[in-house]
Amino acid sequence: MNTKKSKYETVVGLEVHVQLSTKTKIFCGCANGFGADPNTQVCPVCLGQPGSLPVLNRTAFESSIKVALAINCDVQEIVKFDRKNYYYPDLPKNYQISQFDMPIAYDGHLTVPGEDGSSRDIGITRAHLEEDAGKLIHDEKKPFSYVDLNRTGTPLLEIVSEPDIQSPGEAYQYLVILKHIIKYLDVSDCNMEEGSLRCDANISLRKRGDKELGSKVEIKNLNSFKAVRDALLYEEERQEDILSEGGRIEQETRLWDEKRGITSSMRSKEGAQDYRYFPDPDLVPFEVRSGLVETIRENLPELPVKKIERFAEQYKLDKKDIEVLVSERPIADFFEKVNTECNNPKVVSNWIQGEVMMHLKDKATNIEGLGLSAKALAVIIKLASGGTISGLAAKDVLNTHIDTGDDPEVIIKEQGLEQVSDEGELDVIVNKVIEVNEKSANDYRNGKVNALGFLVGQVMRESRGKANPKLAGDMLKKKLERK
Amino acid sequence: MTKKDDYLSNIEGYGRALRENAVSLNSYAEVLASRAIDIDKDIHAFARIDKERVIERAEELENSSRAGRLWGVPVAVKDNLCVKDELTTCGSKILEGFRPPYNATVVEKLIAEGALLFAGANMDEFAFGSSCETSCYGGAKNPWDTSRIPGGSSGGSAAAVASTEVVAALGSDTGGSIRQPASMCGIVGFKPTYGRVSRYGLIAFASSLDQIGPLTRDITDSAILLEIISGHDHRDSTSVNVDVPRYTDSLSQDIKGMKIGIPEEYFQSGIDKGVTDSIDAAIKVYKDLGAETVEISLPHTKYAVSCYYIIGPAEASSNLARYDGVHYGHRCANSQDIIDMYIDSRNEGFGAEAKRRILLGNYSLSSGYYEAYYLKAQKVRTKIADDFREVFKSCDCILTPTAPTTAFKIGERIEDPLKMYLSDVFTIPANLAGLPAVTIPCGFGENDMPVGLQLMAEPFAEETLIRAAHAFERNTDYHKRFAGE
Numbered sequence: 001m002n003t004k005k006s007k008y009e010t011v012v013g014l015e016v017h018v019q020l021s022t023k024t025k026i027f028c029g030c031a032n033g034f035g036a037d038p039n040t041q042v043c044p045v046c047l048g049q050p051g052s053l054p055v056l057n058r059t060a061f062e063s064s065i066k067v068a069l070a071i072n073c074d075v076q077e078i079v080k081f082d083r084k085n086y087y088y089p090d091l092p093k094n095y096q097i098s099q100f101d102m103p104i105a106y107d108g109h110l111t112v113p114g115e116d117g118s119s120r121d122i123g124i125t126r127a128h129l130e131e132d133a134g135k136l137i138h139d140e141k142k143p144f145s146y147v148d149l150n151r152t153g154t155p156l157l158e159i160v161s162e163p164d165i166q167s168p169g170e171a172y173q174y175l176v177i178l179k180h181i182i183k184y185l186d187v188s189d190c191n192m193e194e195g196s197l198r199c200d201a202n203i204s205l206r207k208r209g210d211k212e213l214g215s216k217v218e219i220k221n222l223n224s225f226k227a228v229r230d231a232l233l234y235e236e237e238r239q240e241d242i243l244s245e246g247g248r249i250e251q252e253t254r255l256w257d258e259k260r261g262i263t264s265s266m267r268s269k270e271g272a273q274d275y276r277y278f279p280d281p282d283l284v285p286f287e288v289r290s291g292l293v294e295t296i297r298e299n300l301p302e303l304p305v306k307k308i309e310r311f312a313e314q315y316k317l318d319k320k321d322i323e324v325l326v327s328e329r330p331i332a333d334f335f336e337k338v339n340t341e342c343n344n345p346k347v348v349s350n351w352i353q354g355e356v357m358m359h360l361k362d363k364a365t366n367i368e369g370l371g372l373s374a375k376a377l378a379v380i381i382k383l384a385s386g387g388t389i390s391g392l393a394a395k396d397v398l399n400t401h402i403d404t405g406d407d408p409e410v411i412i413k414e415q416g417l418e419q420v421s422d423e424g425e426l427d428v429i430v431n432k433v434i435e436v437n438e439k440s441a442n443d444y445r446n447g448k449v450n451a452l453g454f455l456v457g458q459v460m461r462e463s464r465g466k467a468n469p470k471l472a473g474d475m476l477k478k479k480l481e482r483k
Numbered sequence: 484m485t486k487k488d489d490y491l492s493n494i495e496g497y498g499r500a501l502r503e504n505a506v507s508l509n510s511y512a513e514v515l516a517s518r519a520i521d522i523d524k525d526i527h528a529f530a531r532i533d534k535e536r537v538i539e540r541a542e543e544l545e546n547s548s549r550a551g552r553l554w555g556v557p558v559a560v561k562d563n564l565c566v567k568d569e570l571t572t573c574g575s576k577i578l579e580g581f582r583p584p585y586n587a588t589v590v591e592k593l594i595a596e597g598a599l600l601f602a603g604a605n606m607d608e609f610a611f612g613s614s615c616e617t618s619c620y621g622g623a624k625n626p627w628d629t630s631r632i633p634g635g636s637s638g639g640s641a642a643a644v645a646s647t648e649v650v651a652a653l654g655s656d657t658g659g660s661i662r663q664p665a666s667m668c669g670i671v672g673f674k675p676t677y678g679r680v681s682r683y684g685l686i687a688f689a690s691s692l693d694q695i696g697p698l699t700r701d702i703t704d705s706a707i708l709l710e711i712i713s714g715h716d717h718r719d720s721t722s723v724n725v726d727v728p729r730y731t732d733s734l735s736q737d738i739k740g741m742k743i744g745i746p747e748e749y750f751q752s753g754i755d756k757g758v759t760d761s762i763d764a765a766i767k768v769y770k771d772l773g774a775e776t777v778e779i780s781l782p783h784t785k786y787a788v789s790c791y792y793i794i795g796p797a798e799a800s801s802n803l804a805r806y807d808g809v810h811y812g813h814r815c816a817n818s819q820d821i822i823d824m825y826i827d828s829r830n831e832g833f834g835a836e837a838k839r840r841i842l843l844g845n846y847s848l849s850s851g852y853y854e855a856y857y858l859k860a861q862k863v864r865t866k867i868a869d870d871f872r873e874v875f876k877s878c879d880c881i882l883t884p885t886a887p888t889t890a891f892k893i894g895e896r897i898e899d900p901l902k903m904y905l906s907d908v909f910t911i912p913a914n915l916a917g918l919p920a921v922t923i924p925c926g927f928g929e930n931d932m933p934v935g936l937q938l939m940a941e942p943f944a945e946e947t948l949i950r951a952a953h954a955f956e957r958n959t960d961y962h963k964r965f966a967g968e
Contacts (some may be wrong), residue, residue, distance in 0.1 A: 044583075044585055047810065048805045049583065049584065049585075049810075049811075050578070050581065050583065050686040050687075050805070050811075051563075051565045051571075051583060051585075051587060051684040051685055051687070052585075053682065053683050053718060053721075054720070055717065055718060055720050056720065083801050085800075085801050085804060087804065087822075087825055089809065092809075092810060093804065093805045094805050095804055274850045276800075276801070276845060276848035276849055276850070276853075277848075278797060278801070278853070278857060280690075281689070281690035282687075282690050282721065283720050284720060284721055
């Protein structure tokens with residue numbers, strides 16, 4: 001399927017819901033956060049109490065514009081909200097404030113790289129701002145469900161792609177790129193486990209070359225990017241099987257069952273709901289302040305694609321290195337700050353990818369939480385590459401610095417980690433090593449050059465890491481070749 | 484306060500009597516509440532009068548500074564304005580037992596000025612009605628003739644003021660709900676410009692039309708209350724950030740040269756003769772005072788009622804969706820599942836008129852009908868507003884009857900919704916266009932019932948209305964007449 005051999009081609013469109021990480025909810029002053037005790041982050045407005053009224057959160061609105069611009073959308077000049085009317089226990093007003101015919105952003109695209117190194121633009125139909133609903137918690141052992149309304153009123157940006165995606169793999173890539181951009185904008189955590197990024201997928205198949213789209217199936221309950229890809233792969237095969245046997249695809253919503261790796265029918269579209277959309281009279285439409293969009297555009301951070309290009313040109317790093325450094329904006333920023341201090345891109349990149357990331361992983365924290373300043377790391381790197389301390393000692397200094405926060409230079413002094421580069425001091429150790437390791441010494445004399453490495457290692461051990469390894473090697477050579 | 488006349492005073496007179504008699508506010512409140520309860524046996528202006536709570540409030544006021552402009556003045560609050568921890572039920576069974584966790588902005592403002600609140604003024608269910616008869620508690624009665632309706636939907640607010648249970652009241656006006664009952668009870672009713680007064684805490688009927696305003700004995704009291712309740716509120720996106728003038732400064736100004744528009748469409752068929760005669764006499768008063776009348780035309784007015792009965796119910800159908808028995812208010816017993824609970828709770832909780840409007844609204848918003856009804860009505864609404872914009876180029880305000888008839892008999896129109904709806908034919912346009920409008924008593928018509936005169940002006944031209952109304956008051960005494968005198 002989906003290969004050039006197949007009679008069918010796959011058409012996928014994605015609907016992505018992104019929770020905006022504003023301090024407060026979209027239409028009231030309640031805290032917008034994950035994980036609080038149920039029904040503690042609520043007020044008359046988000047509870048839909050009689051008489052309460054919504055007031056738009058400016059940050060939510062501006063964050064949406066950021067996303068709109070980053071995904072190459074046009075921004076609507078008039079901001080208008082509509083009511084989507086339906087009854088559901090997670091929706092206290094029994095209508096959702098959303099945007100119907102005038103989404104805040106429309107007509108954009110994302111450039112998604114393919115496996116073969118080429119890339120394609122995936123169209124973005126629209127992105128609209130709305131309020132999230134509450135959460136229903138079902139306990140199968142009980143004859144009722146719980147409602148947690150903390151999430152009610154969380155700002156939500158729904159980003160709808162065109163049916164431009166041609167394979168499950170491309171859908172996966174689209175999500176990776178979209179998440180990467182949104183994370184860069186710092187407007188959402190994009191955490192699928194906590195629900196701050198959610199995705200529904202639409203998929204249909206059509207005969208290769210056909211213009212018209214086939215009947216589409218919407219897949220829900222996709223809890224990871226991998227689930228999106230797997231569910232689409234499954235659905236692609238299921239639909240192809242039906243079509244090749246002359247069957248018809250029923251337009252419906254299907255649920256992905258992660259455990260069993262299958263989709264199953266949830267509801268058919270036959271009884272499609274009429275949401276009776278109409279403009280919300282509580283939120284009068286307003287014109288986007290002139291210049292606001294341009295100001296936001298000018299202040300957008302450098303986005304991943306641009307950064308990757310610039311890193312390649314400016315730092316001459318390998319593609320693999322750049323990918324790692326650019327994966328998260330704080331890491332990329334940290335890299336640049338360190339490099340400004342010590343101007344040694346490859347070495348800085350190695351340190352960050354090695355030691356720094358190891359510490360991040362160990363401590364399960366991010367770069368801001370690690371307590372390592374760019375300046376301190378730069379000092380350590382400079383001392384190591386200047387020969388003041390050995391590479392090994394440098395790692396110790398970093399560890400101690402992260403644990404204690406002490407100045408790297410103080411740590412070196414206190415622990416006596418400065419390299420011994422004084423021939424007189426090393427002479428005793430070198431002589432001792434030659435004496436104790438007579439066999440290796442003789443091996444070297446007899447032409448086994450490898451033996452020297454071992455002997456240098458012994459010098460390092462004797463000096464407890466402080467010996468300058470290059471000097472030690474030179475001295476050993478001199479002494480062994482003399483006789 | 485001991486003399487009967489004291490209860491006929493306006494806000495200023497009440498304040499003076501309170502200070503001069505130097506009674507403690509508690510005992511005064513007790514007398515006041517008992518008296519109101521007594522009168523209310525006949526009038527039923529309140530869904531409930533919580534005497535204990537009134538006395539409690541008086542105690543709080545006793546201990547506060549006496550600086551408030553409404554200190555100790557009894558003010559009724561319509562049952563759709565949220566009063567913290569007190570029953571607020573919109574005259575509907577579906578909100579039985581509902582005590583809001585917060586005060587409406589206007590209630591806060593009244594409290595800040597020291598008003599002695601009487602919460603729970605009777606009203607048509609969710610303000611759906613023009614006679615107060617759709618209240619789940621049974622309607623209020625007209626103090627001038629208790630076999631007649633007081634008008635609606637703020638019928639309780641109007642009757643409470645007219646029967647002297649309280650000095651003033653707040654109501655809400657979506658299509659005439661302040662003006663029509665004020666007119667029928669012979670008092671002043673003021674609907675401010677849309678956006679002038681915060682709607683925060685007003686339980687919505689139709690959000691784009693609702694506006695809170697005062698019902699008072701005279702225009703001076705309306706100006707005072709308007710000054711207090713107006714202003715931008717960051718909790719209401721539709722409240723407008725325009726400075727609040729000192730409305731009381733507009734009192735006592737003369738109206739020489741004021742151009743008063745007389746729209747032909749408001750003087751055609753279906754109007755009682757008694758009403759026409761009173762209005763004609765009023766026009767003469769204005770002419771005698773040096774005002775100039777201008778013949779004007781508002782050609783789209785004839786579509787106003789139809790337009791209103793699309794937009795109002797459409798918004799209401801959505802605003803009332805939240806009453807599902809889950810969080811507050813009436814919940815049916817023994818439902819099998821959530822859908823049953825929604826259906827049974829709503830079916831039991833809403834009265835016939837509420838159901839009618841919810842159905843109407845859902846219908847006109849439905850896919851396939853939206854364009855033909857809701858969207859079309861919005862376009863008509865724009866035309867109606869354009870009509871007004873145009874005529875205000877040639878006049879300062881517009882004079883019309885407030886209602887085509889005087890108060891009708893209880894039960895007379897309740898079975899005939901269309902006839903009932905026509906009672907608001909002259910008041911609806913101001914809501915559709917968002918204009919300020921006031922009704923003042925201007926005479927007595929059929930069955931010796933009061934007739935009201937409506938004045939409308941441009942958005943935020945409340946001062947013009949106060950000027951014109953006060954000039955009329957200074958030269959007439961209709962506002963000094965009381966029922967049963």
